[in-house]
Each structure stands twice: as structure tokens, then as C-alpha cells.
Amino acid sequence: MAEDSRRYAGIAWTAAGFEVAVLDAAGRPVRALARFGPGQAAGLTQYLSGLAPGPGRGSAGRVGRAVPRGRRRSMAVLDSTNGMLDGALVAAGLPVYRADPWQLPGRPLLGSVPARVLAEAGRQDPAALRRLTARGGILAGRGAEQRAGLVRSQAQATALAGAGRLARHGCREVAEVALTFDDGPNPPYTGQILAILDRYQVPATFFCVGLPASAHAADVARMAADGHGLGTHTWSHPFLPDLSETQLAEQLDRTDEVIARAAGQRPALFRPPYGSRSPDVLRWLGGRPAPVVLWDVDPSDWARPGAAVIAGRVLLRARPGTIILMHDGGGDRSQTVAALPLVIEGLLDRGFRFTRAADLLAAAAPPARLPAAPLPSWVCPGK
Secondary structure (H helix, E strand, O other), rough: OOOOOOOEEEEEEEEEEEEEEEEEEOOEEEEEEEOOOOOOHHHHHHHOOOOOOOOEEEOOOEEEOOOOOOOOOEEEEEEOOOOHHHHHHOOOOOOOOEEHHHHHHOOOOOOOHHHHHHHHHHHHHHHHHHEOOOOOOOHHHOHHHHHHHHHHHHHHHHHHHHHOOEEEEEOOOOOEEEEEOOOOOOHHHHHHHHHHHHHHHHOEEEEHHHHHHHOHHHHHHHHHOOOOOOEEOOOOOOOOOHOOOHHHHHHHHHHHHHHHHHHHOOOEEOOHHHHHHHHHHHHHOOOOOEEEEEEOOOOHHHHHOHHHHHHHHHHHHHOOOOEEEOOOOOOOOHHHHHHHHHHHHHHOOOEEEEHHHHHHHOOEOOOOOOOOOOOOOOOOOOO
8 A cells, every 4th residue: 555645734933933843644743843034934935845746736846737536635734823925835836725713722922823733734624724825815715704804894994094093095186105015024025126216216115024024124224214114014914803902912012123123113004914804903903003004006916917917007096195005025026026117107207206104194184074985094184
């Protein structure tokens, strides 16, 4: 009888980086627990690529070869609080799955469940886990839940917007736009984006994730030195409704501290990963000092549709007061880098000025009455 060569890799995160446990089909450790620092996502991907090939990959790692019927392959398992790795792992052709909170024991204050627990979740009931895709990312299969959370939190969003604590764009009567970049810092792409912004003398706002920021403090310091705005984007890029209030506070406080230590200033804004929210999440965020900043133009650069497509979507949709969502982190951002000069030149040609998100929103005032829009924003004075 042929030996069962299936492998189950659980990928955990901690305040210090990532841990990977690999089990065989019988639940025995195949390798010692592997640890990777917060700036070693590429090394982690390479490590996982050395395991047995995944679905749709041949033994030489080529995508597209048929998998013999009945043959089971290896899998890597994340949870919904780890939104830092899925893009790069899926882009590398690895079979990546998500274990959901109701399938796992409780998490610590800052971290996921242990790597072995995640590996065991894949080994014991692989059919219960969700296969991740490039389009769905870590939230693959939970889109309906995410949308329902947005609907249920409309009243809280409206109240926060009315108090000047939540926005998705600035004043529609002033020809200013704000470029924003999420998920970094992420060498070499963050540095390349900073160089382009410097060449055009254009300010932007960077919403940094704490774990990579702790590994690339020099990039954060350069953002501040170049006059760019800084915002918090959590420590591990989780789906916020899966966190408790204390876990969310720890994610934000730790990230604030890392950014402040590197940049000499605390971040002034907060952006929720995926724009995710719920009534509880918005209630918790309403008690914190940083306003919540969303966006009104998303070219989906994270999906890598091509530089021309990214730029075209921004130029087609941008209006006065627009907040543009782009990404310097989360994987290969070469297309975003290539699109950025097209975006900047195209908007400058149309008479737009660039400003930091905080400045864009400071020029707007909360309305006298709460707006009726489902996803409200600040509006111009007197409107």
C-alpha cells in the first residue's frame, strides 16, 4: 500500500511573527515548528512551497495539471485574524484554507490559535474548511456575512459620520483627492511608491499593519519624514467582527505604538481591514480617538488586474473629495507601482490637487443633521 504523503501546515501569528507546524496524515509532526519574523513572509512562502504539491499542481509545481481522482493533497491553514499572507500564498499557487472561529478554541489577546491547532483542523476535517481564492482572499465564502454586517451597522455609521468620526470621502466641491495605501510597509514596493510620490511632490496617507511595520520601521520613518499621513490598519489585518473588544483594542494600541516609535508621531486615523464592521465594532471604535476612514474609489489593485486597468478605474471614478484605496502591502504590488504615475499625471491633468486624508477631512465639517446615506461621509461646510 502506498504511503499517505499528505501534509497539513498550520500557520499561526504572534506578536513576534509567524509559526508553521506541519503534520502528516496520522497527526505526527513532519518538521520542527518553524518560526519566521514579521518581515519574512517570502521565506515562509518558500518554506511552504517545499511541501508536497497542492490541488491543481503537478509534482514539478506547474499549475493546471489534473490531479488523479481520489488523490488528496496537502494544505496550508490560516484563520480569519491572519490577513497578511493569503494573497502571497495563493499567488504562489499554494492550496490555502481558512479555519473559522467556531471551528477553533479561543485565541490569546494578541495572536492566533497555535499553529498545530490549525494544522489539526485541516487534518481532521478538511472538507469543513474554506479554500481561499485570489479574489475572495481571507474572507472567501464570508462575503454575505460581511455585507450583512455593513447593513446592520448603518445606524452606528450614520451617527459616527454625523459626529465627524467616520468618512468615506471629503468635500465634493473642492478639487482635492487623497491617495491612500494599505497593508504595508512591504519592501520593495513601499519604497518604490515613496520614490514616485517624491518625484511628483504628491502627499499620500499610509494605513500600516503593525506586524510588518515592526519589521520595516525605516519605511514608516520615511513616510513621516516625507510629509505623508499615517493611519493604523490593525496588527494582523483581521476580520474585525471576529475579535472581542479587548482584542481589537490590543491590535490598535500595539500598532499605534510601533508607528509612533518609528515615525515620532502617533497615527491620526484608523481604517478597518476590508472595511469590515458591525454594530459592536463601530461602537468600540467610536470610543477611540482616531476617526474611521473608508474610501469611495477602489480600483481593486490587490487583485492585480494590470497597471492600465488600475489607473483607468481610478481616473474614471475620481471626483472632488475622493479617497482612493490602493495597496503597498499584501503581496506583489508591482502593478500598483506601475499604475501610480498614470494615476497622478491623469488626475493632475484634470485639475485635481493631492492632499493627505486627514487634511482632506479637516476641510470638511460634520453636518448639522445626520445624513441619510447608507454609508455616510462628512460633507462641505453649510451643506
